Amino acid sequence: MINKVQILSVTLPGNLDAYIRIANLWPMLSIEEEKSLTQRLRYNSDLDAAKKLILSHLRFVIHISRNYSGYGLPQADLIQEGNIGLMKAVRRFNPEIGVRLVSFAVHWIKSEIHEYVLRNWRIVKVATTKSQRKLFFNLRKTKKRLGWFNEEEIKIVAKELGVSSKDVREMESRMAAQDVTFNPLPEEDFVDGKNNNTIQYLQDKTSNFACRVEKDNWEEHATNKLSNALLGLDKRSRDIIYARWLDKNQKNTLQTIANNYGISAERVRQLEKNAMKKLRIAIEA
Structure with missing residues (x-):
């Protein structure tokens, strides 16, 4: 039943005014009608009852959404987000608790709208914790009345909302900030003769240029040492070291090298061991 109710959608037509007129045409339910429909949905999984409950409460979603127009x-x-909250409320409502559906649905409608506002009001989230979200919505109402806060007003707001003065100042600063593009369009790069391309001034903390240069220098130094050490070996020993350790295509076996030189695999092993010893001494010198 839950899955079927979840896919029930209430879509908005292209004209918002037309949608609002249609929503207001649906009659409000009496207590008896609402209880009958909620019981049919809860106990019989009646989707027609769910549809009637949702459509008859669309006007309340419209009314609540107007409070967030600022x-x-x-x-x-x-x-639309409020409609999602309404559908969730209809699905979870228990007709035996003795309250009207609208009283129960208000929480779900506001919750979905709050989430939408926080996701889309700024590119960077202004509120992530529960206390920050509470502060965000209450602070907007207070700021409409008082404007920018002085120190005394910050203390009063903090006391009223049950948060610290620091939290109030931080949220006020976040709300006053504006999104700035890091990488504007070419024609917007320069404003009043100044470079407006902020991305050019961002610090890449994942990069350590000094360490990279040091690593490159060390690898070059080690390569040069190895090349010079190899030059100190006789040709056969160099060929054995190359075939065994430096050939990127394949690592030759002792027997393969032995067959090439017409000697035993054990003799190749001894030559390799002596060559490695000479290389180690030359590199560490």
């Missing part, structure tokens, strides 16, 4: 987000999107 965030600069599309009203249609706010309503």
Whole structure:
């Protein structure tokens, strides 16, 4: 039943005004009608009952979404997110608890709209913890009345919301900040003669140039030492070391090298051991 209710969708037509008019045409339910429908849904998985419950409460979603119009987000999107909360509420509502569905659904509708606002109000999230989210929405209401806070007002707001003064100052600063593009379009690179391409000034903390140069120098030094040490070996010993350790295509076996030189595999092993010893002494010198 849950899966079937989850896929029930309430979509907005292209014209928001038309949607609002249609939503308001659906009659409100009486207590008896609502209880009957919620019981049919809960005990009989009646999707027609779920549809009627949702459609009759769309006007409440529209009303709640208007309270969030000051965030600069599309009203249609706010309503759609609220509709998702309404559907979740309808699915979870227990008709035996003795309250109206709208009282139960308000929490779910606001919760979905809150999540949408926090995801889309800024590119960078302004609130991530539960206390920050509470502060974000309450602080906007308070700032509309008071504007920028002085120290005394910060203490009052912190006391009213049950948070620290530091949290209030930090959230006020986050809310006042504006998103800035790191990599503007070419024609926007220069504003009033100044370079506006912020990405050029970002520090790459994952890169350590000094260590990279040091590593490159060390690898070059080690390669040169090895090359010079190899020159101190006789040709056969150099060929054996190359075939055994420096050939990237394949690592030749002792027997393969022995067959090439017409000697035993044991003799190749001895030559390899002596050559490695000479190389170690030359490199460490």
